[in-house]
Amino acid sequence: MRFRYDSPVFEFLNTLASFIGLNVLFLITCLPVFTIGPALTALYTVTMQEARKEYGYIFSTYLKTFKSSFGPSCLGFLLYLAAAAILIFNVAFWAALGTVPANAVLLLLTFALMVTIISFLYTFPLLARFDGSLKQVIKSSFPIAMAHRKYTFGLLAIQAAAVILCLIIPQAKIFMVLVGFSFLAYCNSFLFIRVFRDYEEEDPEEEGTDTGQPEEITGRTAVHLTETPQAKP
Secondary structure, rough: OOOOOOOOHHHHHHHHHHHHHHHHHHHHHHHHOOOOOHHHHHHHHHHHHHHOOOOHHHHHHHHHHHHHHHHHHHHHHHHHHHHHHHHHHHHHHHHHHHOHHHHHHHHHHHHHHHHHHHHHHHHHHHHHHOOOOOHHHHHHHHHHHHHHHHHHHHHHHHHHHHHHHHHHHHHHHHHHHHHHHHHHHHHHHHHHHHHHHHOOOOHHHHHHHOOOOOOOOOOEEEEEEEEEEEEOO
């Protein structure tokens, strides 16, 4: 029996092998910990290209993006890590007091922690897709997330499901080591490309004239950003 290289089985095996390799590369580049930021940016660059069917060289694209985004992505990750550490420490401290004023402070800290988590979730895909300063991207991340609550809820649900599965099913940890992080990023990418569609530059021939002004987000809630990241070609 002749094996067809264009068969669905071969395409599936080829895709699976690519995602396993991508996952291993991601884990290796995360090893120093402070490089998790550029590793996430590079991972989302690849998975969003795959989700948009803009197929290319996965590993060379990953390494090129990892190198080019190293500075801002590293700094961004360290900022979020410091913010999360401070907030978690304060949450634990105020929760231990158990008083009414402490509970009020605890509520505010929990809200701040959720804002930080949502902003973190969006920042590195934004860095992967758009040209813009780290400050501009971080500033835009939470308003964009809130303007697309349906997709943000979906993204949070995907991450929560992955964490819960790893806690209750030991074999899920093996899956995460083999292909899990690249698979999660790929699933997330389908939601991110729908969100980012509102902020990507339109073709001048289709758009007509470009005013050069940032656009208003179209959706359930309109949020006007003073600085909107410019999409990478």
